[in-house]
Amino acid sequence: MSLWDRTPERRRATAWPEAAATAAAEPAAGPAAGPAAGPADEGGGLRPRTLYRGVSGVDRGPVPMPAGQSDGLRDPMARVFFQRDHWPMTLEEVLDGLTRAGELPTQSVYLISEAGQIPPDETPGLRRDLRFAVSRAAPGKDPDLLVSSDPGSVFLQVAAWDPVAQVFNYYMRISPAWVWTGDSWSSMAPESRGKGCFDSHVNGSVVMKELKQPWSNWQSMSATIQLAPDDPLRDNPLHGQVIGAERLELTVKGLVSRWTAARLSAVVDDGMVTHPDHLLRQLFTTTTVNLASTSTQSATVASGGRDLSLPLGFWLNADALLNDLGLPVSTATVPSAPTSLYADSLQALGFRLEEQVSDFSQPGDTFFAFVVPEAAYEDNDVVRQLVEKNLVPAGFAACALMVDFTNPVFSPVRAHLMRYVPTAPVPVSTWCDDIAAAVAAAARTLPADSPEAEFARNWALPEADWRGVFAQRVDVYLEKVAARLRTASGFDEFTRLAESRRRMFKEMRLNEFALTLPTTDIPADAPRLRMHEDGTVAVVTTGGSP
Amino acid sequence: MTTINAYGPPGRLTDLDDVGTKAWHVFINDSVDQAIAGPDPAEVLHDSPRPQFYNLTRTDTATDAVQSAVTWTAFPNRLRSAVSDRQRWQRADASRDVQDEYCEWSVTRDGTGRITRVTFTCEGPEYWDVLAQTSPEKALDLYRAHIDPAVRKSDLFGPNGRYVRRNQWNDSTTQGAMHLIQQSNTLGAEIELAAAATIRRVIGGRELTGAQELIACGKYGVPDRNSDPHIGEVVNAVARQKADIALSDPVGIYFDDLATDGWSAPDGSDPKSFWTVERGAADFPVRAVYEVPADRDFAVGDITIGGRPIEFGAQIADFVTVKLMATACRLGRSEVQPRTSCVELAAGDDVEPGAFSPAAFSAHGYLGTHPDQASRSTRLVA
Known part of the structure; x- marks a missing residue:
């Protein structure tokens, strides 16, 4: 120790x-x-x-x-x-x-x-x-x-x-x-x-x-x-x-950006990027997370009340894709659920707050409803500044983030692409093209649903088109999850998906306090879940983030 | 142990003449008294009186008094359901009607669309009613000084001589903002909700403490604002300490701060230096402008926040906080008992925001103010 x-x-x-x-x-x-x-x-x-x-x-x-x-x-x-x-x-x-x-x-x-x-x-x-x-x-x-x-x-x-x-x-x-x-x-x-x-x-x-x-x-x-x-x-x-x-x-946002700026100045020298893997793991993987939630006090949620808007970061990395990279989505509001479905889920899944060292237990969710891990500001800030400083093309970042974009955190699919990121210094002028070319080359011999193939399809979009195409995919996806969120089966799946991501967070040292997240009757060893682009939830079948 | 002789003008402004100054005191004094009395208990249940709320001119402020600021963010919380920052900024910049956090703003752009100036105000409309009626020329001068020299008196006053709050120079997000006009942004609303929130609520044997459960039970404001639930929660927390509570003199809404963390000016200068208070005493600013001096070779639109240029006034509003000041005293000495029911209409219907019942609630009108312009509690928003 x-x-x-x-x-x-x-x-x-x-x-x-x-x-x-x-x-x-x-x-x-x-x-x-x-x-x-x-x-x-x-x-x-x-x-x-x-x-x-x-x-x-x-x-x-x-x-x-x-x-x-x-x-x-x-x-x-x-x-x-x-x-x-x-x-x-x-x-x-x-x-x-x-x-x-x-x-x-x-x-x-x-x-x-x-x-x-x-x-x-x-x-x-x-x-x-x-x-x-x-x-x-x-x-x-x-x-x-x-x-x-x-x-x-x-x-x-x-x-x-x-x-x-x-x-x-x-x-x-x-x-x-x-x-x-x-x-x-x-x-x-x-x-x-x-x-x-x-x-x-x-x-x-x-x-x-x-x-x-x-x-x-x-x-x-x-x-x-x-x-x-x-x-x-x-x-x-x-x-x-x-x-x-x-x-x-x-x-905190200002200070994170201060360090990001200092770091990028230091790792780019004489036209070379040192440790490209250190930078791009913050694009392809989940190095850490922030915790998001609704702004609704869970105890005030009652059947028949106003709809519950779930955190946008649960659905996708909106901060990076919509705010920083500017995908022109037409969706106007965050998906929301009838409060009765949320209230029912607390009962059905045995939501409670527990701190075992104090022998404390209380039924219900955290004070603010539906806490979930979302993409970390510090990861997104690195991507934002890489793009802003023309170290990474916006299209490259978007193509990467659109791989398995329905799983904004803990995506083994996106993380899989880290194997194409060099660890030795690379030239600023070509490093992203080189990585993309390596992924695209690999994709030619891999199944169409492989991470490589998904990235390659994204990368093949013309520069003038990718924002619109990606925005349309996001709109279609948000429309599907918004509809499913209003059904009992859909809400149940999303609740289980949220709990799956919470379990991932609980494995991180960042999870210091037992009362940060709720405990449920879902077993701790339940299979990890992932979201599909059609708004359905399924078991993860591949490995984890490095 | 002290009382004050009279309530002073918001921001310690000096626009009012003697008549106007006295009229302002009467307005605040009456509003506070009516808020203490609460609505007619024959029509609204469990909401009156409010004995832990007091009038600074009638009741002593004890020596244990502490004064606290209640602060909140100026960007409208109700717009946070947008899926992108750009969406919410566009919506907030589009209309004063959505700028409902007791702070409204107007954006000036140059010929290229670049922002050159953003004007923020938190001046209550009631003050301008009084000023315009008691010193119309002064009101006109202020419009000409702060909005446009071309303002005419007939632009501000209707055919009947009554001041028009939402006049052509004060009804948009592009042509200037002299004072608050959004329907919920009134000092009457501030006073009413502060008073209503002093009522402690024990429901089902448990004392309510959360901002949302308190406003849902006390029905003293709009739940999806930053301001109303927060003000109510803080006030109620003090009430639970068995204290008496008043809005500090001068009663008003004030700018608390502009944070500039993560901001960057092209020449490396301090971005906060471009924030200028135009009206109100140092501790009580009510009007501020964000504008780069003309001798610099850049404008507001060239300043970045988190790496992104300022394209909307709402981007600045994300960093502006507004406040009210409250006084608490006689801590631990109040013997007022909590109520065990939530607010409801005597007729049996629940009170909801929008359920305007003019007969049940005080209108806080002043000097013959037209009923349409009377200050209302935010609960009365139609």
């Missing part, structure tokens, strides 16, 4: 089997609890007033960062604190230290809790796991520092932008020291990819899983986190500063 996973000074990941066991063994610390005690590294306690480095998969344990490396860090955390021999141990000390230094004075505070909409007075045994996210920015600038912590600073993690290296540096406090756990490039390095903090910061940028309205679990203009009348958080000055997550969405 890595340092990142082993330290008690991290979030209580109730969805992780090993972490859940740890969490269950911990005393029920209240919001005011202090940092957990105990050695965090294999050799015993860390030395105070020391910056360590501990990149999971690279460093065997936290080791004092060599001066040559620490002196080169130019992010605000390093400049304001570590290089001045200041060692804040709490969230408040970090924020106050920045203020005293006159750095990044613009502060925004956000609040999240997966249990935030469960009435506290009805569930006294359920831990709330409230966390703050705090951004700090220079006046008129996007934030350069994000802090994630809980009201008692049990854990304290920082993402800080280094304007010289053009990366986010990631830090975590392991009392009584701080540990640099890597920078954005660490997420790309094979030895550290997906490990430590990069199990969530998968591609090196900041993360907000529930990025869109209604920003499930966050305090926002769509929902206010409930506190007990005597919750000490009410007296916490930071709580008084909490603003809606609608603002954090804008911040």
Whole structure:
């Protein structure tokens, strides 16, 4: 187990089997609890007033960062604190230290809790796991520092932008020291990819899983986190500063794009693209996801009420295909279902919220109905900027995304095409043509329903036609699913498909909290499902995303 | 322990003369009083009175008072059912009638169609009724200063001398926006829903807390707006802390902020620097313009958001937040008991948005305002 996973000074990941066991063994610390005690590294306690480095998969344990490396860090955390021999141990000390230094004075505070909409007075045994996210920015600038912590600073993690290296540096406090756990490039390095903090910061940028309205679990203009009348958080000055997550969405999108831009500048050199596979896996595969949902409070859904519009990202990668690549679809509204079908599905499939470590169970769906994984903003942003910078033709990106487009996430069909993406440097001028030619050549000897053949058919469309042709396919597909969504059998299939994708998400380390998604009576080992272009749902018969 | 002598003009604007200033106070004062009283209980059940809502001129604000902003996004939530950003932006830019988040805007383009200026307003129409009736020349001057020098007095006033809110200079998304005209965007609506939301609801033994279940039960606004459910939820959360609640003086809707995360100007300058407040005090802006100064060699349409050029005013509205200010005091001291029923008409029909019952609800009219223009609760939208 890595340092990142082993330290008690991290979030209580109730969805992780090993972490859940740890969490269950911990005393029920209240919001005011202090940092957990105990050695965090294999050799015993860390030395105070020391910056360590501990990149999971690279460093065997936290080791004092060599001066040559620490002196080169130019992010605000390093400049304001570590290089001045200041060692804040709490969230408040970090924020106050920045203020005293006159750095990044613009502060925004956000609040999240997966249990935030469960009435506290009805569930006294359920831990709330409230966390703050705090951004700090220079006046008129996007934030350069994000802090994630809980009201008692049990854990304290920082993402800080280094304007010289053009990366986010990631830090975590392991009392009584701080540990640099890597920078954005660490997420790309094979030895550290997906490990430590990069199990969530998968591609090196900041993360907000529930990025869109209604920003499930966050305090926002769509929902206010409930506190007990005597919750000490009410007296916490930071709580008084909490603003809606609608603002954090804008911040996170801006910061993701900042890193994407920096990354693309760095990987294209002298007409060559280094690691083309690192870029195009964000086109062909699902490197991570965001979570989308309806904006409807599930408990208010009643038979005969207004129709329930399911998240558009459930049906297709609309952000990439419609918004970024501009397919001119004529469909005017998101498919919606009669509420009775949704209400019936909750009963029929035994929807409930469960957190086993707290022995908590409550019938029904998540607070906002129908949470599903959708294509990640950070994947789409890479594609968008590749196209915008003329590194990838829009048609190539569209042809790729239209392969199995009815399965916007976890598509083994699309992922299959990664085998045609080189790993060695390739020329910017021809790399996409070369990949397309290789796929098309392979398609000639493969069945018509192979991923290669589907891509080849897309690629064969004239430049002037592909937008219209793809838009028409999307329109026809949306018309079919909109019709099926209003039938009992169709809604049942789509509900099972959604649950299949939720199970895929639950296998990711990004799934930290048991209350993020509902539990159902559908077996955990039920076959994976996929959507067809005719709006029917079937079992997946091929492998998984790499 | 204090009261205020009078409600001041929104945004601390200084347009009104003495008569107008007093008239404005009367309008807000009466609106607050009527909102406290609530609808006639003989016709609307379980919605009156609202004893946790109070009038700042009549009831003390205690020393434990805290003031909070309730903020929401200016882009209309009702348009989010579109399948693409372009669709929803086009729809939002097409008509003021869909700009229903207490913020409306108008877009100016150059000969090539490039956006050069977007004007945003959150000024309530009632203020302009008062201003136009008490200082018609001032109203005309403001139209000429902010909309077009060619505005004539006859453009703003009908044959009977009454001010026309939705006049030719204030009824489109292209020719200027002087103040709010969308049917639900009134200060009367703001006051009414804030008051109605102070009623706590315990239904089936469970106290309602969610924004959607509260507005469905209290029926104090339009459920698919960003604003109404959120305002109601926040107000009700304070009410559940057994506090008394008032809308802060000056009562109004204000711009909270323009976020510019991910924006980029061609010359690298700060995109937020092109956001200029034109009316309202620093803490209470009611009119703002997004426009690049003439000495720059680019325009608004050349600025990008997330890599995409600004082609619609609605793209900016995605980043604009508006707010109201509320005051809470006597925390933990209210003895008002929750109601155990939802709002319903005495006749037995459920109250739905659109079920306008003029006899049952206060019209919040002022100074002989024509009934068609009387401020209405958003629940009364026809």
